[in-house]
Amino acid sequence: MLAVDDLVVTYGGRRDPLRAVDGVSLSIRRGETLGIIGESGSGKSTLAAAVAGLTPVTSGRVRIADADGVPTDVPATVGRSGRVQMIFQDPMLALSPSLPVWRSVAEPLAPRSLRVPGRFRARAVELLGRVGLGPEQAERRPAQLSGGQRQRVTIARAVAASAPVVMCDEPVAALDISLQAGVLRLLDEMRAEHDLTYLFISHDMTSIARLADQVGVMYLGRLVEVGPVRAVLGEPRHPYTQALISAVPSVARAGRGRERTLLPGEIPDARRPPSGCRFRTRCPFAQPRCAREAPTLSADSTDGADEHRTACHFWPQIRNGRATPFTAA
Ligand SMILES: Nc1ncnc2c1ncn2[C@@H]1O[C@H](COP(=O)(O)OP(=O)(O)OP(=O)(O)O)[C@@H](O)[C@H]1O
Ligand code: SF4
Ligand SMILES: [Mg+2]
Structure with a gap:
C-alpha cells in the first residue's frame, strides 16, 4: 500500500514560488494501479518524482506498508530507500549507455559494484528473458536495441530492484504505436506476478481504462477527482x-x-x-x-x-x- 498525505512540491525561489503539487493526498492498495490523468503542466510528473524521492518535497508524508502491512513513513531519499522505482518515458534515463543492458538490470542487485557476482548476472539475464529479451540481446548496449526493447529492459530493472511501489511516468508515450500494447501488457503482468503497486501516468485514456483500478484527475497541482x-x-x-x-x-x-x-x-x-x-x-x-x-x-x-x-x-x-x-x- 502507498499513502500520500497532503504532499506539496514547490519549484523556484521564495519570491516567485510555483506549487507544482499543492496538497495532494491519495492512497493505492497493494497490487493495484492508480492511473493519473490531466493536461500538460498539471503536476503529474512532479507528483511521481516526489513520491520516488527524486524531487524534494516542501511538505507532506509518503507512507508505504511494511512487511506486516503497517503504513510506515519512508525517508525522502532517492528511491525512498529502495522502496520506490521509477519508469520514465525515456528509458535511456535509467540505463548506462556504455554498458551491456544486463549490467543495468543487475545494478539494483549489486549497487556500485564493479565486478558483478555471477548469480546476479544470471538473475539479470533471467529477468531479461522474462521481458522477452534473449541472452544475445542482454549483451547489447542500449543504443543497439529498439525503443520498445529498451523500455522492456527498464521494466526488468524495476523488478530486479524488488521495490514494492513503481511510478510509471508515460512509459509507452515515446514508443511506436505497434509496440505500446505489448509493453503495457508486460507492465501489467509484472504487477500481477510481483504484487507491485503502480502509479501510472498517461495521456492515453484507453491505456488508463485498461490498466488502472482507480483513476486520479489532476488540475493545476491538485487532485480534482479520484475513484474507481x-x-x-x-x-x-x-x-x-x-x-x-x-x-x-x-x-x-x-x-x-x-x-x-x-x-x-x-x-x-x-x-x-x-x-x-x-x-x-x-x-x-x-x-x-x-x-x-x-x-x-x-x-x-x-x-x-x-x-x-x-x-x-x-x-x-x-x-x-x-x-x-x-x-x-
Ligand atoms: N524543474 C522544474 N523547475 C521549475 N518548474 C518546473 C520544473 N518541473 C516542472 N515545473 C513546472 O511544474 C508544473 C508541473 O509540471 P509537471 O512536469 O509535473 O507536469 P505534467 O503534468 O507532468 O506535464 P506533462 O503532461 O507535460 O508531462 C508546470 O507548471 C511546470 O512548468
Ligand atoms: S462549478 Fe465546480 S468545477 Fe466549476 S468552478 Fe465551481 S467548484 Fe470549480
Ligand atoms: Mg509529465
Whole structure:
C-alpha cells in the first residue's frame, strides 16, 4: 500500500514560488494501479518524482506498508530507500549507455559494484528473458536495441530492484504505436506476478481504462477527482474530467450519451492560480462561491462507502441537470 498525505512540491525561489503539487493526498492498495490523468503542466510528473524521492518535497508524508502491512513513513531519499522505482518515458534515463543492458538490470542487485557476482548476472539475464529479451540481446548496449526493447529492459530493472511501489511516468508515450500494447501488457503482468503497486501516468485514456483500478484527475497541482476507474471514466462528476473524457470518443462512448465539451482557454499560470476553485476560469458552471472557496474532495455519501470523490461545490447539481452552463463552451 502507498499513502500520500497532503504532499506539496514547490519549484523556484521564495519570491516567485510555483506549487507544482499543492496538497495532494491519495492512497493505492497493494497490487493495484492508480492511473493519473490531466493536461500538460498539471503536476503529474512532479507528483511521481516526489513520491520516488527524486524531487524534494516542501511538505507532506509518503507512507508505504511494511512487511506486516503497517503504513510506515519512508525517508525522502532517492528511491525512498529502495522502496520506490521509477519508469520514465525515456528509458535511456535509467540505463548506462556504455554498458551491456544486463549490467543495468543487475545494478539494483549489486549497487556500485564493479565486478558483478555471477548469480546476479544470471538473475539479470533471467529477468531479461522474462521481458522477452534473449541472452544475445542482454549483451547489447542500449543504443543497439529498439525503443520498445529498451523500455522492456527498464521494466526488468524495476523488478530486479524488488521495490514494492513503481511510478510509471508515460512509459509507452515515446514508443511506436505497434509496440505500446505489448509493453503495457508486460507492465501489467509484472504487477500481477510481483504484487507491485503502480502509479501510472498517461495521456492515453484507453491505456488508463485498461490498466488502472482507480483513476486520479489532476488540475493545476491538485487532485480534482479520484475513484474507481469505471466510475470516473464512465460517470465523471467534475466538469474538468467531463471535458477531458468527452474529448476521447472511444472512452466517452462507454459512458451515457455525453455531448462533447470543449475546454475553453489555456491552463492558467501555475505561479498565479485562480482563487477558490482553480478550474473556475474555464468552468462553464462557475458561480461566485467558486472564486471564494476552494472545494475539497468529497463523496456522494458520508459513510465512506462511495470511493468516488470530487472537488467541486456543485457536482450534484451538475449531475442532476440542475446547474446550467452559462458560459458558452
Ligand atoms: N524543474 C522544474 N523547475 C521549475 N518548474 C518546473 C520544473 N518541473 C516542472 N515545473 C513546472 O511544474 C508544473 C508541473 O509540471 P509537471 O512536469 O509535473 O507536469 P505534467 O503534468 O507532468 O506535464 P506533462 O503532461 O507535460 O508531462 C508546470 O507548471 C511546470 O512548468
Ligand atoms: S467548484 Fe465551481 S468552478 Fe470549480 S468545477 Fe465546480 S462549478 Fe466549476
Ligand atoms: Mg509529465
